[in-house]
Amino acid sequence: TQLLEQSPQFLSIQEGENLTVYCNSSSVFSSLQWYRQEPGEGPVLLVTVVTGGEVKKLKRLTFQFGDARKDSSLHITAAQPGDTGLYLCAGSVPPSYGKLTFGQGTILTVHP
Amino acid sequence: EAQVTQNPRYLITVTGKKLTVTCSQNMNHEYMSWYRQDPGLGLRQIYYSMNVEVTDKGDVPEGYKVSRKEKRNFPLILESPSPNQTSLYFCASSYGAQQPQHFGDGTRLSIL
Numbered sequence: 001t002q003l004l005e006q007s008p009q010f011l012s013i014q015e016g017e018n019l020t021v022y023c024n025s026s027s028v029f030s031s032l033q034w035y036r037q038e039p040g041e042g043p044v045l046l047v048t049v050v051t052g053g054e055v056k057k058l059k060r061l062t063f064q065f066g067d068a069r070k071d072s073s074l075h076i077t078a079a080q081p082g083d084t085g086l087y088l089c090a091g092s093v094p095p096s097y098g099k100l101t102f103g104q105g106t107i108l109t110v111h112p
Numbered sequence: 113e114a115q116v117t118q119n120p121r122y123l124i125t126v127t128g129k130k131l132t133v134t135c136s137q138n139m140n141h142e143y144m145s146w147y148r149q150d151p152g153l154g155l156r157q158i159y160y161s162m163n164v165e166v167t168d169k170g171d172v173p174e175g176y177k178v179s180r181k182e183k184r185n186f187p188l189i190l191e192s193p194s195p196n197q198t199s200l201y202f203c204a205s206s207y208g209a210q211q212p213q214h215f216g217d218g219t220r221l222s223i224l
Contacts, residue, residue, distance in 0.1 A: 006154070009152070030210060031210050035213075040217070040218075041218070042215025042216055042218055043155070043202075043213070043215050044215070045213065048212065088155065090155075090213075092209050097208070097209050098160050098162050098168055098209045099157060099160065099170060099171070100157055100160070100209050102147070103154055104152060104153060105154045105155075
């Protein structure tokens with residue numbers, strides 16, 4: 001059983017469409033991180049959300065942390081082919097602050 | 113340049129032959145960790161280290177060992193590798209588990 005459930009696992013869309021990726025858990029997280037990974041490389045951090053209800057924007061990407069700090073979402077507006085990649089959420093559950101858990105990931109493909 | 117360096121990048125070996133994957137970081141990070149990445153399962157934490165001489169199990173520690181004798185190095189040891197340890201392995205470092213993780217480029221291990 002995954003501590004962090006990501007959905008959908010696969011997303012194939014056309015350039016210009018909007019999309020949302022979800023990261024859900026029954027546990028409360030101290031914070032959640034979102035990463036993007038490209039083939040042949042390690043994940044790269046996009047954002048960290050810390051406060052319940054927090055919303056962070058990174059150009060066309062909007063990240064939200066649920067009020068209860070059990071879930072998070074990533075919304076991409078007007079997706080571009082350059083957004084293609086594997087998106088991962090990750091967090092740690094108190095008091096196990098050293099143990100970092102990742103979701104299964106969402107493979108996003110944006111077609112020109 | 114700030115980086116996490118893993119070696120080797122690729123390795124094909126046989127069951128039972130001890131191997132070590134090295135990981136070194138030049139950012140003076142306290143926290144280091146190892147993950148394996150398998151299709152559909154995301155990244156799963158094997159071991160982590162909060163600081164020198166402090167290591168702890170992640171979610172999938174069976175069949176692996178680690179050591180943290182120096183701050184910059186965190187080798188992953190497979191004493192008796194088995195085919196189910198065939199995977200893509202990533203080392204990461206940061207100032208803490210809830211801080212941005214800096215990943216290496218990965219090591220692809222094939223155990224025959």
